[in-house]
Amino acid sequence: MNTPPLDDEAPKTSRTGETDRKGEGERRGRKASKEQRRQQLIEATIDSLARRGYSETTMADVADGAGLSRGIVNFHFESKEKLLVATLQYMADEYAAHWRSALARAGEDPADRLWALVAADFDRFVCNKRKLAAWCAFWGEAKSRPTYQALCGARDQAYQQVFVDLCDALEREAGYGFEPGAMALALSATLEGLWLRLMLGTENVTRETSFQAAAELLASVFPRHFVRDGAGVRRRAGKGHEMTERTER
Amino acid sequence: MNTPPLDDEAPKTSRTGETDRKGEGERRGRKASKEQRRQQLIEATIDSLARRGYSETTMADVADGAGLSRGIVNFHFESKEKLLVATLQYMADEYAAHWRSALARAGEDPADRLWALVAADFDRFVCNKRKLAAWCAFWGEAKSRPTYQALCGARDQAYQQVFVDLCDALEREAGYGFEPGAMALALSATLEGLWLRLMLGTENVTRETSFQAAAELLASVFPRHFVRDGAGVRRRAGKGHEMTERTER
């Protein structure tokens, strides 16, 4: 009951990129710098969270996963608590950087930006079983730990505000009649809910079907900006730049 | 960091209804039946999950919360694992009974039924911090425990199918053009996502604003069936029975 088949679609290595994770260990000496070691341990923590869940993640498991000795974590991080907070912080930073980057690449048009934001959420880099499982592990503990609670809004104040602003802009462009704040809440909640569904992994929900569901919703809520086209949804031509990005099936 | 203000809006007592939970203990003798004791312990487990989170929920805490002695849980349930499974099962049954009942009360018209389903999700009985926190605690562990995974689809196969059927019916009535399966996934994910947001409890998200957001979404996706009316959303008149239920502000 300990290792269900999990990481079927996760990108294997982290950006640190060493492949010595499971290595024999002969060269695991004084090579890595302090910061590298910290990242290595954080990656091992995410692995453990994904594989065994929060309550069964132990210091020993993290150390083993990193191919290092038991006491190592208390050397680089002060305690288990601090390790977990650092891990969550790492994931939150990574997530925020990811959507900000997608937004920056999207240009100025609100519809393009909204689409980019949604698409970014289903990018393999952030949307894979490993990271989703880790997120969910923290969610489960967030209510009783203020420190987690603050960071678990990776979809935080700023993220939410972007959604509100975009909904507001689109509403004013086309006069949809909805209340921007409420709609923004509904849309961002949908993305989170789809992540959750994906994580629980029951049924036949995949990254593709989830993305398609989100796109379908955009087409219904913003019919003047997005249009159904065969099996996919795409940006409607006419307004801003013509972008023909589309759902992938 | 142990007892943040949590149960601000939760309905206090369970259906078992005894108030002897925190009683002095002089009459806590052989009064309760076996089944009553089990329920009492399950309620105490939900309390503990909500208050301290999954990883910090201990047998001692559950026993204390029920006002009983340490060894009691292992007598009524065989182990901690079995207690938690029973608790999850209890919540899943309760949730399923709740939406089925709401559906039964809603009549035949698909739009009324969909509205009832959504409204049921934000009913105080199931949607309060205590139960939401407990759900979320299980979600966090579900990935690594097949037993939890199966039950965590309280929103399970059957629930999802109801959504698909309703989306399909409404689509055929009005020719919205969306794919029912995808839309059903998006909508049910939205509800779950709103629960999650509510649970994390950041920002100013309340049960009312969440419900309003969901209603706003319904009005956008099914404009021929629901209409915005002042500050709320209501069932559009004309088709089935005229129901003027609306969001509460």
Next chain:
DNA sequence: CAGCGTTTGTTGAACATTCATTCAGTACGG
């Protein structure tokens, strides 16, 4: 109905295990 043994729910202390943390020692780099 009293007396009495049996069953059943309950207690709390003892036990075993798991795990985070500590720290004295080791080895590599500069």
Next chain:
DNA sequence: CCGTACTGAATGAATGTTCAACAAACGCTG
């Protein structure tokens, strides 16, 4: 040869489980 990164065994605290003792209900008999 000094300092820093690292090791791994020892330690102690926390916690799930067991169990022998206990007491309340129940049933039986006289």
